[in-house]
Amino acid sequence: MPSIDDVTNTPDELTDDDAEALLEEADLVQDMTGEVCPYPQVEAKKGLQELEAGELLVQETDHVPCTENVPRAVGDDAEAQVWRSGDATYRIYLRKRA
Amino acid sequence: MVATLLVAAVVGLALGAFLQKGRFCFVNAFRDFFAYKDSRVTKGVLAATFLTMIFWGIAYQFGYYQGFWTPNWGLTGLVGGFIFGVGMTYAGGCASGTLYRAGEGYLQFWLTLLFMGVGYAGFTVAFPTLERTYFEPLTVGEGASLFTVTSVPAGLVGLAVALAGLLVYATLTGRASTATDFGERADVAQLTPAAFLAPVAGLRGFARGTNAYFRGLVRAWRHPIAASKQPWDPRTAALGITAAAVLWFTQVSIVGVTGPEARWTGYLLSQVGVDAGSFEYWGSILFQGQGVGVTVDMVMIAFVIVGAFLAALWSGDFALRVPKRRRLPNAVVGGLMMGAGSRLAPGCNIGNIYSGIAELSIHSFIAAVGIVAGVYVMTHWIYREVGCAI
Numbered sequence: 001m002p003s004i005d006d007v008t009n010t011p012d013e014l015t016d017d018d019a020e021a022l023l024e025e026a027d028l029v030q031d032m033t034g035e036v037c038p039y040p041q042v043e044a045k046k047g048l049q050e051l052e053a054g055e056l057l058v059q060e061t062d063h064v065p066c067t068e069n070v071p072r073a074v075g076d077d078a079e080a081q082v083w084r085s086g087d088a089t090y091r092i093y094l095r096k097r098a
Numbered sequence: 099m100v101a102t103l104l105v106a107a108v109v110g111l112a113l114g115a116f117l118q119k120g121r122f123c124f125v126n127a128f129r130d131f132f133a134y135k136d137s138r139v140t141k142g143v144l145a146a147t148f149l150t151m152i153f154w155g156i157a158y159q160f161g162y163y164q165g166f167w168t169p170n171w172g173l174t175g176l177v178g179g180f181i182f183g184v185g186m187t188y189a190g191g192c193a194s195g196t197l198y199r200a201g202e203g204y205l206q207f208w209l210t211l212l213f214m215g216v217g218y219a220g221f222t223v224a225f226p227t228l229e230r231t232y233f234e235p236l237t238v239g240e241g242a243s244l245f246t247v248t249s250v251p252a253g254l255v256g257l258a259v260a261l262a263g264l265l266v267y268a269t270l271t272g273r274a275s276t277a278t279d280f281g282e283r284a285d286v287a288q289l290t291p292a293a294f295l296a297p298v299a300g301l302r303g304f305a306r307g308t309n310a311y312f313r314g315l316v317r318a319w320r321h322p323i324a325a326s327k328q329p330w331d332p333r334t335a336a337l338g339i340t341a342a343a344v345l346w347f348t349q350v351s352i353v354g355v356t357g358p359e360a361r362w363t364g365y366l367l368s369q370v371g372v373d374a375g376s377f378e379y380w381g382s383i384l385f386q387g388q389g390v391g392v393t394v395d396m397v398m399i400a401f402v403i404v405g406a407f408l409a410a411l412w413s414g415d416f417a418l419r420v421p422k423r424r425r426l427p428n429a430v431v432g433g434l435m436m437g438a439g440s441r442l443a444p445g446c447n448i449g450n451i452y453s454g455i456a457e458l459s460i461h462s463f464i465a466a467v468g469i470v471a472g473v474y475v476m477t478h479w480i481y482r483e484v485g486c487a488i
Contacts, residue, residue, distance in 0.1 A: 034422035036190040036199075036206060038129060038480055045484040064202070064415050065121045068329070072136040088203075088417035 011071045011080040014093065019083035022093055027055040033062045033089070040066045041073035044094060048077050053098040062089050070094070105349045106398040112342040113353070113398075114198055114405020119413070120335020122146075123195035124447040125186050128473040132488045133481050142332025143452070144267065148260040149340040150456040154347050155256025158245050162348040167357075168241035168459045169444055174233060175465035178443025179450065181435050183472020186447065187480070189432025193355040193446035196436075197399065201406025206421035209429040210436070211359070217437015218360040219367065225379040232442070244458035259458065264304070265297060272300025327413045343453070350394055352453040355402075356440035357384065358395040365390055379441075443468065 014022065023029070028047050032040040040061055047057045057078070059070060070092050071080030078094035085091075116122065120142060127143040130136040157163050186192045189210050191199055196214070199207040221228070244259075245252040273296040311333055318325035343353050364380035368390045375381040375390045385391070410416035421429065440446040443465045445454060451469060454462020478486050 034206075034420055035425060036204070036421075036428075037123075037126065038133065038190070038477075039425075041130075041133070042481060042484055049484075062417060062419050064329070065123070065126060068121075068138075069126070069130060069136070072130065072138075073134050075134060084414075086414050088415050088419075 011067070011082045011092075014081050014083040014091075016083070019091060019093075022056065022081075023058055023091070025056060026058040026093075027051055028057045030057065030059045032059050032066065035061065036063050037065055037069055038073075040070050040092075044070045044074055044092070045077075048074055048094060048096050051096045053096050055096050057094040057096070059092040059094070060089065061092065064088075064090075066090065067092060102349065102394050103397060105345065106394050107401050109342045109346045110398040110401020111405035111408070113194075113339060114201055114402040114407070115409040116330075116335040116338035116342070117194055117198040117402070118202060118406040118409040118415070119330040120332045120338075121329060122198075122332055122335040122339065124192035124451060125190065125195060125473065128470055129187055129477045132474055132477045133486050135487045139332045142336045144263070145333050146336035146339050146343075147452055147455050148263050149336065150343050150452070151458070152253070152256045152260050153340065153344045154352075154456055155245055156253040157344060157348050159252040164347070164349065164351050166243045166246070166457050166459065167352050167354065167445075167449065167453070168243050168457075169461045170237045170239065170241045171461035171464055172238035173236040173464075175443050175445075175450070175461050176468040176471075177236065178439050178441070178445075179465040179468020180439070180472040180475075182439030182443060182446060183469040183474075184476045185432045185435025185439050185472075186469075187432075187473045187476035189428055189436060192448075193359075193436065193440065194402070194448050197355065197402045198406035201403040202410040203407075203416050203418045204421070205419060206425060206429050209421070209426070210433040213430050213433025214356070214359060214437035214440075215363040215366075217434045217439075218356075218363040218441060220434075221438050221441040222360075222364070222377050222379040225377070225383075228442075239460070241459060241461050244460070255458070264301075268300030268304055269297045270300065271303055272296035272298065275299055275303060329413075339452075343456075346398070350398075352449070352457055354395065354445070354449045354453060355399055356436070356446040356449065357444075358393070358399045360384055360437075360441065361393060361396050362399075365392060365396070439472075 028051060030043055030047055032043065040059060040063065044057065044059060051057060067082045067090050074080065074094055076097065078096050081093040083091040121139065122142060123139060124143060127139040131140045189196065191207055191210065196207045196210050200211055245255055248255060311331060315334065346353055361384050364374035364384060368374040375385065380390060381387065407416065443450065445462065445465055447469055450462040450465035455466060
């Protein structure tokens with residue numbers, strides 16, 4: 001009986017190069033700097049509703065907990081990756097699943 | 099006095115650092131559980147509360163304590179707790195979360211703190227009226243800690259309640275996991291034995307999870323510098339917060355946040371010429387007739403901000419963050435509701451959910467229900483367009 005923690009781990013971290021390259025192909029970019037929980041979670045769910053399967057949503061944020069809370073909030077709806085700049089800004093990459 | 103101040107500094111720094119590293123936020127713990135059944139922080143909050151309960155019980159039993167905080171109980175806990183719960187969900191951070199995020203450089207949460215101060219001041223002005231029209235009619239009984247009213251040794255009481263809590267937790271999680279296992283086949287006959295097995299399955303899951311957690315902790319110790327910069331499991335924060343709270347309990351009191359903040363408000367206003375001591379609430383209740391000055395718990399919560407600042411700086415999470423203009427109402431209205439609600443209850447999420455349940459205070463059980471109900475209602479409002487899981 002796997003526990004929920006075994007199947008939903010913290011999202012993969014992206015390297016700087018991958019993060020830049022992926023940002024280029026984003027279908028929707030949400031600027032969430034200056035926002036705090038739970039609004040990025042809500043916006044991510046709304047954003048994914050607008051996208052087709054396979055399309056990419058990127059959130060730019062400076063709110064630390066978002067890097068974990070946003071991937072959790074969208075759950076199985078999207079595959080999540082995170083990029084940490086190292087100076088308190090972060091990007092969350094959500095690719096919508098079929 | 100110097101020794102007590104040193105304890106205040108150590109406890110404050112430790113609390114701030116552990117809150118920041120564990121992102122230990124009570125709004126997160128309940129809101130995200132309701133919204134999408136994310137229970138990571140919820141587990142941390144439960145672990146901290148029950149561990150603290152056990153150790154405070156033992157400390158009390160052997161006489162290593164200074165005092166409990168047990169306000170009279172009644173409907174005030176529900177009303178004030180509900181207002182506080184709605185306020186903290188709207189503000190996006192609880193009393194402790196606001197403090198540690200202030201240390202992380204969020205201007206939004208400094209604004210929240212400011213408006214919590216306005217809430218404390220407004221409450222203080224209205225207190226004589228509120229005492230007659232609100233507190234007197236809604237108060238039912240005298241406050242007490244269950245540790246003090248039974249003849250059973252407090253250490254055992256704490257352990258028994260914590261074990262009962264674990265059993266309830268195991269039953270709930272066990273039922274959820276067995277239900278999904280059998281749910282696929284949708285066979286009612288098979289669900290019945292599963293219901294009996296739920297506590298067992300839950301306890302097994304708990305043991306596995308705890309085991310995995312400690313293995314992860316040991317792995318993290320192999321690269322202490324790198325691991326210290328990563329976000330920590332909320333359960334790690336729970337262990338650290340428990341240690342700090344036990345030290346605080348043996349030396350000073352239970353851990354509170356909004357009480358000391360309300361004292362800070364009175365003190366700061368007295369520094370700019372307001373005769374804070376002449377207000378009944380500040381003069382005779384918060385400062386207990388000792389005069390308006392800096393008390394040791396005020397020093398402690400100031401160090402919480404410093405501890406969170408240092409931890410954030412170390413982890414690369416510190417930055418001056420300017421809020422979006424459309425988020426300002428959250429800080430203003432949320433802060434006011436937290437300030438007023440925490441006085442009307444009285445107590446905040448730390449005083450009533452963490453410390454209050456850990457010290458088994460009757461009032462805090464009621465106030466905790468009020469706070470969680472407030473979070474529930476507000477979460478459903480914020481998620482109205484996308485829906486909640488619970």
